[in-house]
Amino acid sequence: MPQSFPEYIDWLDNRNDLIWPKPPKLQPINARPHAKPMAGIRAVLWNLYGTLLRVTDGEPLLYHHTALRMQVALEKTITEFKMWNSMKRTPGAPWEYMLQKYRGVLEDLELRTPVASGDFPQVISSRIWRQLIELLEQKEYTYDVGFYGGPDDFAEKVAYFFQACLQGVEASPHALSTLVECAKARLTQGILADTQPYSLPQMLRALRSQGNVPPPGQLFDVNLLSLSHETGVRRPSQTFFGTAVAKLAQREIAPQETLYVSSRIQGDLAVAKQYGFRTVLYAGDKSSFKASPQELSHADIRPRRLITDLRQIRQLVSIE
Numbered sequence: 001m002p003q004s005f006p007e008y009i010d011w012l013d014n015r016n017d018l019i020w021p022k023p024p025k026l027q028p029i030n031a032r033p034h035a036k037p038m039a040g041i042r043a044v045l046w047n048l049y050g051t052l053l054r055v056t057d058g059e060p061l062l063y064h065h066t067a068l069r070m071q072v073a074l075e076k077t078i079t080e081f082k083m084w085n086s087m088k089r090t091p092g093a094p095w096e097y098m099l100q101k102y103r104g105v106l107e108d109l110e111l112r113t114p115v116a117s118g119d120f121p122q123v124i125s126s127r128i129w130r131q132l133i134e135l136l137e138q139k140e141y142t143y144d145v146g147f148y149g150g151p152d153d154f155a156e157k158v159a160y161f162f163q164a165c166l167q168g169v170e171a172s173p174h175a176l177s178t179l180v181e182c183a184k185a186r187l188t189q190g191i192l193a194d195t196q197p198y199s200l201p202q203m204l205r206a207l208r209s210q211g212n213v214p215p216p217g218q219l220f221d222v223n224l225l226s227l228s229h230e231t232g233v234r235r236p237s238q239t240f241f242g243t244a245v246a247k248l249a250q251r252e253i254a255p256q257e258t259l260y261v262s263s264r265i266q267g268d269l270a271v272a273k274q275y276g277f278r279t280v281l282y283a284g285d286k287s288s289f290k291a292s293p294q295e296l297s298h299a300d301i302r303p304r305r306l307i308t309d310l311r312q313i314r315q316l317v318s319i320e
Helices: 005-013 068-078 094-112 125-137 151-166 175-184 197-212 238-250 265-274 291-299 310-316
Strands: 043-046 051-054 169-171 188-193 224-228 258-261 279-282 306-307
Touching: 005 043, 005 151, 005 197, 005 306, 051 197, 051 291, 068 094, 068 151, 094 125, 094 265, 151 258, 169 197, 175 238, 175 310, 188 238, 197 224, 238 265, 258 265, 258 310, 265 279, 306 310
Parallel strands: 043 188, 043 258, 188 224, 258 279, 279 306
Antiparallel strands: 051 169
């Protein structure tokens, strides 16, 4: 029976022949928190990467401009899934051939993914690899269906493996305890973030390093997960934030009763503020922090609160 995605991640973690990159050491920001309590808060929506999760480069990337980074990730992927025998013999190293194909598919998907005017397409990583695998299959490429599953399942697992080789991910300090405390206080929690199909399993894997993780349904309202890989559009798309507002309305929760926590202002907290969310800037790590002094002083986009530690959410919502 094919492995489920969580089973596949656990299987990879239990291997001793793989070395994964890690995010750089956390660099605190010289900022003073503004965590004055806010009345009437019923829900918290979290950004994922850069807020609950620390990731190399501060945000997830499908393509890295540093050739060496792409080389290492592609070489490991080619070796792991035994792709070399089905690749065309061209001048240069195998990873260079795969990089050319990868970049071509990525650019094509960026151009061809249909979105409404004013929206920004979210390219799904597994679709890139599905097309690359189909190219390999023209040269009689095969894989273990009994282990990896069908074409879509296999492409998702290849995409996760490649990304795990490209960028390190770990939970932000005190992420798990903060989520648990908010849940115990009966705050409704959701996610509003740019994601890939592997993002939620990746988050749960990272949180486990901080302790026992309750079932996801005890931490998050599954109906308040606004994930870009599901909507097909990413921040700062108007459709993306509008969808989150509609989901809250189904729970009879207004944006004005909702905290949105993220580490960047432009294209994120600034847009959320336009929709009425009470915005909170997380200034916990220089690698993901995206806010200039000009943005912090601009009344129209300035976040309502600033925290330097996720545990300060407790002060904002008056958790004892």
